[in-house]
Amino acid sequence: MIKRIISINNVGSFREFDNGGSIQFEKLTFIYGLNTRGKSTLTDILTSLKDNDPSFITTRKSIPNVPSNQGVRISVRPHQSTNEVPCIFSNTSWTQVHSNDYLHIFGSDFIHKNLFTGLSIERQNKENFTRFILGQQGVQLATQIAEDKRVLRQKKSNLPNLLPLYLRGKQEQEYAPFLTTDPNSINIEDKRQQLSQLEQRLRQEQQRLQRPTEILSIEDFSQFIVPTNNIQDLTNQTNVLLESEFNEISSAAIAKLQEHIENNFEITENATQWIKEGLDTRKNDSNNCSFCGQSLENATDLLNAYHSYFNEAYREYISDIENKVENLRRQWGALNYNSLNLVIAKQALLLQYTQLINTEDFTALVTRLNELIDSANETGLNDLTSHYSQQVIQAFNIKERKPHEPVQSIDFTGLLESHVSYQSNLSAIAETIESIREAIQLFKEPYRDLSQIRTKISELQTEIEIKKRAIARVEQNDACVSYQAEQREITVIETRIIANEQALSANQNQYLDRFYTRIDYHFKQFGSQNFTLERGTDNRGHQPVYFLKVKFKNVEINDSNITKVFSESDKRALALSLFWARLDFLSPDEKQRAIIVLDDPVTSFDDNRILKSINRIKETLRSVSQIVVLTHYSHFIRNFLERAMNDDFPISFIEIAQNDSTSFLRRIESKTFTETTYERVVSKIYRFINRESEEDIRTYLRTFLESQYFPHFYIGKLIEFEQNGITCSNLSDKIDQIFSDKDVVRAKFHEFRTTLNGDNHIFTSSNEEDIRSFAREMMDYLYNFSHDV
Template identity: 25%
Template sequence: MLERISYIRAVGLLHDVNAAKFKLKKANFIYADNGRGKSTLASIFRSYSQSNPALIVNRKTLGSTDEQKVELHFSNGNKTVFDKTAWDSKHTEMLVFDLDFVEQNVYSGGQVTPGQRQNLLNFAIGNSAVTAQSELDTAINYLSISSKKIKALTDKLSGIHSGQTLTSFIKLKKIGNIDEVIKLTNIRITAAEKNLVIQNKLLPQHIELPSLNIDNLFLILNTSLEGIDLKAEERVKQHIAEHGGGSIENWLSQGAAFIKNDNCPYCEQSLDGLTLVTAYRTYFNKGYKDLVKSVSLLTTGIETRLGEHIIEKIKAAHQVAQSVYQSWLEYIAIQETSLDLTKITISLNQLKLLLLSLASNKINNPLDKVGSDKELLQCRALWTDVIDAIIDCNSVISEKNAAINLYKRNLASENLQLLKGDLLTQQMVKKRYEQPALDLITEYSAEKVIEKAATGVKDVKKAALNVIMIVTLNKYESAINNLLVKFGANFTIKEVKFNYLGGGAPRSEYAIEMRGQNISLSGGNPDFRSSLSEGDKRTLAFAFFIAVLQNDDQLSKKIVVVDDPMCSLDLNRKSNTVTILKEICVSCKQLIILAHDVYFIKKLRDEFSGKNPIDTLLLKLQHANGSFSEIDNIDIDVACESKYFKHHRIVNEFIIGNAHNSAEVAKAIRPMLEGYLHSRFPNHIAKDLMFGKIIGAIQSAHAGSPLNYAISLIPELNGINTYVGKFHHDTNPGADAETIVDTELRSFANRAMTLMYKGG
């Protein structure tokens, strides 16, 4: 329990307050006029309750150079000190209802904000959910740590997977030999971009096969003529020359064609045995001539068909094909065409040498058969080797050309945009499976597992807290409405619940119903600002506060501070407020009420000292030197008495011997008698009548008027009025200079008291 507000320095009007002599009790009522530091004292209590130094620091006494300090003494010798910037300890828990509570938890500026609803929920669930809230906060903290790590990793990865979501990036499948795949895709893209050029690009041509008819060649070599005189030509030419040459040879040739049956076509003589005629037959024989001609061409023909130029031609054709293939390598992977040029060269040379040898032999022996079957087979084999080597090469060329044609057909159907998309994917795959992405994703994936687990724990803890909040808020809705009924409010709350809108901490949600209509808490029509009076709004806030206290099973361990529990205009709610505060006082450890309504303080004192009395201390904040404030006792009865009772008390205390200022007593006798007569004859003496006119009204009262009962008092009233009138400015401008004799004053005081007690 708070036992003493020992000392306050440099906090607002509480500049140098020493109140250690006042020991607080179970119930403590502190009165203060407006502007005397009541709210400042409430803020000191709130600063202590929330361990919030700013509430004191921000109320530094204007112009003061003193360091701020507050000393509070609690039970069992415990002391708490605020020194300069902080509280050094905290003992008994304190719950404070003040303007800060209203603005932080309920409303401000005529509206109810999400932040206020969040604060209200935190205040409402209080200790009932301390463990659950703590566990949820811990779970949220773990989740936050994990989420921050994931955010940091995500930021590091963002520059790597740009253009693709992180989830998709992580899920990319690994591609083997990715660099080669990317290279090939780039080639395909380049080709697709050059499709028209590639479609018109030349293909390698087959190597032309060399021509050689070995069988025809051997036909010449194998040709032989019988009965041919090899010296006939020499003999005939000699004969022609002997006859002058010229056209005789032609004549002899034509004539030889007419020789039949060895008889001369000219003279029919037998030609048999004539050597010259036989020579004619050989010389002018067509077969012989043809053979001689063919044989003479053998060497040239062999050189033409099997010379070095043939090898060079084959080699050149192969090189052209290779060159064309080289130009295709940037688009399609094809191997070089192989040609066994060595074998071709050897076979051709061997074949040429063999044939030249046979030709030479034939030339020398034209009428003989030259070239055996074995030699024919050998030549055929050598030629086959040459042809087969070229055919093999051409077959490869055909295969490769087919591959190129397939490539061209496929190229014609390529989708350039899809290819570019494939390239981007492949490039992403490359980044995905190389550093730094590889390590970052490993770390990210591991942290995601941790985050998932932390999310699960948070959800479980959140669900547990939700159950507590649902149960708690259901109780509060009923409790708050019961309080509003007791306070005479013409509105109720409903649908008290909570939500997590905004993604942050939970906040309360409720609706206000007035005359069957829902009141909007923020804007709308009708709205909270204009529909509820200031008294209604403060009543709602106070109902929230009290409902929480009523449902707090730890209230007996807490100090409750209430600063102005109701609006000064809501006098109709005073009685119920007093009753409820007494109930709270019974349940809590200690109650401290601060108010600027002295009559409310008196009503509290009267209620708390009545049935089932509670030990009570009454204090006030009053004016002190330097226009500051100090704490002192207050006589609540004196503070609350009417003018009549005040004047009666002053006169009576003077009579019985209590010290009083004589001038004050002299001035009190006349208004005391005025009050007496007003109360004795209500509605018969006008409220604004002064003492002399009241006496006149009694003197002139008509028959049957109640004032007639006071006619006997007129002489005494006039006598007293003559004396006391000297001390009032309305009858004596020099009233302040009048001399007062205490014995004379006491005599008139007794006469006035006797008149009132005795009546007339």
């Protein structure tokens, strides 16, 4: 019997619960807990103990992370013992385990494991179902079968290690012809001589095949197309731009402007542009300078000279010059010679062809190509281009400062001559590459049809394999004998397993028929009268498995449709039927030791199924050691208690509570589930009055008076008023009507009513003694006043 759960640390919602030693479990123990409080966690802990499987706990570490290790300590009292012993989980394992063999646990995991996986029934469900219902039946044969299967698996696993070397890597259908060949019929020396001759012929044919195969797999050398680069136009446009000038400015304006610059500018380099910007920013009707604000009345001649110098034609000329400079500057910046990059990148490929095509003509072509690449001197040409580009940029800068004046043109002769030489080399490179491409294609052509060579090689390989097999059969005869002996032993074990399984099936038939009858009985007890449960057998796989064949009104339901026909209530009822049926077949001694754990056994049940479950639990309690029920349905516990009022078995009521840091267990009274709403509120009020609770009762007092006290004591009058059409919609009306002939009582109740209004001192005060004094006065009067006053 489980006596207490002493501590749980870092498991699910039980982050740090270590004071459960005083919370004792009894023969019947109810553990009540709302969802998310840790009910399923407790079930998993007990399942972990039952199966000695740490994963149920290790996969449920608390979130957020708890710095302490996981730990569980449960105290149990073994059968017919007066002392308690611990079951301890620490360091990711159960270090002490007691009574776990007698645990029988029902919950969602039981359903998913033995009946349904989600919305389907899978073979794994059937295998688990089979193991569950067989229990200890057929132990002797089952043990023999299990041992034989273990040995069989081991022998089959080791069999490939005994395989003769020749057969390793071969298809299984090749084993028998090799193993059954008589080694005495083979002349091994003749076979070796024949093998040597065949292998020599094969090498000759492969050499013929290897070279063409290598050549044909090499990629072709790419064609080279000479790029166009009109450097001549670029240099011409550059010099035309530099030599351009603007002649429409009068000599007088130029002289006036130049004189002003010389007399007033310390730095004359950008003086013209500065004056132009100043003229542009000056307003037409302004007589002051845009920059310094001085009067321009004495500078009329100078301004006229400015306007003559910077006229509209000049502005258009400047705009054209700027656009052309920008365009040409971009072209010079982008000028680059890199046409040979792709050719150079293919040098490794060319070297590969050179090693294969070792003719003088091909070697001469490759040498010629390399000489042309060196002669093209792309690097030197790019350096030269960069040098000229710098000259061009400097000239453009001068032109931009004085666009109306011509700038000395640049002599591009060196660049143009280098460009012509480069283009000539590219043309020669293109011609050479084309000759190389033709030579490669000509070289590959004879090797494109290799079918005859491949056919001959295939025939030789077949003949060689036959000779090797014959030689290996003689050389590896000992291995063949060992392998065949192991095969015969495997056959003997397989035959024995089949015979024992047939015997086991025969021995189990009667037991299984009784077991299925009990499942069907319990299912009908749960109200499923239209369903019939029968035994189904699946002989596929290594061993037969049993399952539930379901009929609805004598029509069989396919496995794939059972989850659609069954409601959630039906599924749980079926699972409970299986669980109770298994308990029916425990021996008397096993039942006396049995600890039954039921996790939400009546979820989704109607009243009839709940009643059936209660009766079944009560009946089972007489023969087992303990039943522990975990539930979040308080009405289930209340219903159970109402139907067990005359039973004398001890019951413990435990709640899974929760604070800011952890879930924990605490003892609660049975009245928590049996009290009416009226009784519960009265209890809260008196606990506050008697200083047993600090819970604020102000919100309960008026509700209690209006909605619970009057309906409890004066329900007859209230019904009579309603039948006579007398309005009692609020507390004031009820007081007036019920105490219409008792002035003193009516006045006292109205006094209570007004005191309980939300704006009264009693509701705005934070003084507990005021509230406690008023509550005591009201409750004393309610239960002690004379109705005759």
